[in-house]
Amino acid sequence: MTPSALIEEADLHALVDGELDPERRRKVEDHLLQHPEDAALVEGWRRQNAALRAAFEPVALETPPLSLREAAARPPAPPVGQGPIETGAIHWGRPGAAPRPPRKLDEIRASRRRQALASTLLTLVAGAAAAVAALLFLASRPPAPSPTLTMAATSYAARAGLTYATYILDARPVEIDAGRRGELLARLQERVGFSRAPDLSGVGLRLLGGRVTPGVAAPAAFLIYQRDDGARVGLYFERAEAVAAPSGQRGQVSVIEWRAGGFAFVLVGALPPSAMQAAAEAAAAAVVASPTEAK
Amino acid sequence: MGRRADIIAGLGGATPALRRYARALCAGAGQAIADDLVQSALQSVGARIRSRELRPADLAEARIETYAALVGLAEKKLANAPGPASRHPPIVHGLAGLGFDERAVLLLVSLEGFGYDAAARIVGATRETALARLMRARAALGVEGLRPVALLEGARRAASHLRVVK
Numbered sequence: 001m002t003p004s005a006l007i008e009e010a011d012l013h014a015l016v017d018g019e020l021d022p023e024r025r026r027k028v029e030d031h032l033l034q035h036p037e038d039a040a041l042v043e044g045w046r047r048q049n050a051a052l053r054a055a056f057e058p059v060a061l062e063t064p065p066l067s068l069r070e071a072a073a074r075p076p077a078p079p080v081g082q083g084p085i086e087t088g089a090i091h092w093g094r095p096g097a098a099p100r101p102p103r104k105l106d107e108i109r110a111s112r113r114r115q116a117l118a119s120t121l122l123t124l125v126a127g128a129a130a131a132v133a134a135l136l137f138l139a140s141r142p143p144a145p146s147p148t149l150t151m152a153a154t155s156y157a158a159r160a161g162l163t164y165a166t167y168i169l170d171a172r173p174v175e176i177d178a179g180r181r182g183e184l185l186a187r188l189q190e191r192v193g194f195s196r197a198p199d200l201s202g203v204g205l206r207l208l209g210g211r212v213t214p215g216v217a218a219p220a221a222f223l224i225y226q227r228d229d230g231a232r233v234g235l236y237f238e239r240a241e242a243v244a245a246p247s248g249q250r251g252q253v254s255v256i257e258w259r260a261g262g263f264a265f266v267l268v269g270a271l272p273p274s275a276m277q278a279a280a281e282a283a284a285a286a287v288v289a290s291p292t293e294a295k
Numbered sequence: 296m297g298r299r300a301d302i303i304a305g306l307g308g309a310t311p312a313l314r315r316y317a318r319a320l321c322a323g324a325g326q327a328i329a330d331d332l333v334q335s336a337l338q339s340v341g342a343r344i345r346s347r348e349l350r351p352a353d354l355a356e357a358r359i360e361t362y363a364a365l366v367g368l369a370e371k372k373l374a375n376a377p378g379p380a381s382r383h384p385p386i387v388h389g390l391a392g393l394g395f396d397e398r399a400v401l402l403l404v405s406l407e408g409f410g411y412d413a414a415a416r417i418v419g420a421t422r423e424t425a426l427a428r429l430m431r432a433r434a435a436l437g438v439e440g441l442r443p444v445a446l447l448e449g450a451r452r453a454a455s456h457l458r459v460v461k
Contacts, residue, residue, distance in 0.1 A: 072341030
């Protein structure tokens with residue numbers, strides 16, 4: 001436990017925790033080569049980290065219980081013994097039922113006023129819209145733009161599934177094949193705004209190529225990977241502006257969605273779930289890697 | 296408006312990692328306590344974001360607030376919680392032997408992968424204090440009975456935010 005004057009114990013911890021810049025990191029690693037007792041400390045802490053992950057990582061892979069799904073989107077239950085008193089009236093003789101502090105009441109009133117104002121405005125706008133629609137209809141003019149535009153907005157997963165179904169068995173599945181990788185990436189950068197084709201060879205998936213395809217709200221990219229046995233997997237990504245709820249797809253196609261760097265990524269394919277999970281993990285790790293690693 | 300809703304919805308994706316942290320922080324004191332903590336933390340942060348008491352700039356900040364809420368709740372709740380049982384691995388017994396503050400920081404950095412600044416913010420301490428707690432925790436935890444670093448180091452880290460849609 002006697003790190004040299006230049007390298008302090010804090011540096012050894014920072015090395016384990018990835019908190020050092022590259023230059024300092026190199027110095028600390030050099031220090032470890034000459035000081036086996038410090039190297040043993042570092043190795044011990046890494047063992048601790050690994051043991052912690054081995055003990056608790058399975059928890060993160062479980063499906064959370066029903067009570068925790070969307071817990072953040074639910075208001076907390078009122079504390080026991082205090083009824084939902086919203087009027088501010090003093091309830092005589094009820095232990096624990098203290099009147100709300102005036103500040104709180106003001107907030108509630110202000111929020112109610114805001115709500116009332118908002119609903120009034122909404123009603124006016126809706127009324128105006130209904131009147132305009134009725135006028136257009138009565139004048140038997142061509143109908144106003146129908147609301148199908150908003151209805152058509154669908155989830156990234158559904159769009160990815162559709163893209164998959166469209167191109168995966170196409171005679172020309174990709175627009176630009178992997179042989180012209182530079183051209184492919186340049187085109188994706190220009191049209192989609194994100195140009196990294198994750199290397200999934202670690203899980204046996206070889207990049208076949210890719211194309212620009214219509215997304216939910218913007219041009220999207222669809223990369224196709226192929227396994228040696230011919231099975232294909234598609235990786236879809238689009239700039240994630242609007243959040244759309246994910247939905248399932250037909251057939252035996254697995255769909256895994258994640259977000260990174262402001263993009264929605266969806267991996268689509270008919271491989272077994274474990275293979276899909278592995279491919280998604282590899283892709284997720286690859287797309288968050290620093291841009292300099294892009295191949 | 297939409298951004299707040301996005302952040303609240305996004306916190307749902309942090310639930311598996313929060314459960315992992317809560318379970319480790321409870322150090323064998325029981326799954327029910329850990330899940331209660333996660334639920335209370337998520338609900339309280341969700342409510343505070345909705346009421347604009349909390350205005351996180353992005354999901355990462357909201358996540359930090361949720362961990363902070365969880366740590367705050369856990370300290371009270373774990374004051375007289377039962378210790379680990381004999382079936383738990385040595386590392387869990389080691390964790391239970393640490394003080395709450397040391398355990399909280401150690402797990403934020405080692406298990407959850409937070410940087411020192413984020414970890415300090417979560418436990419409401421300065422960076423130096425958090426680092427000192429981390430050092431104490433590692434020294435106290437020791438390496439007795441721990442196996443050499445396994446192969447899978449880090450490879451599973453990406454898994455927690457992936458979601459199988461179908």
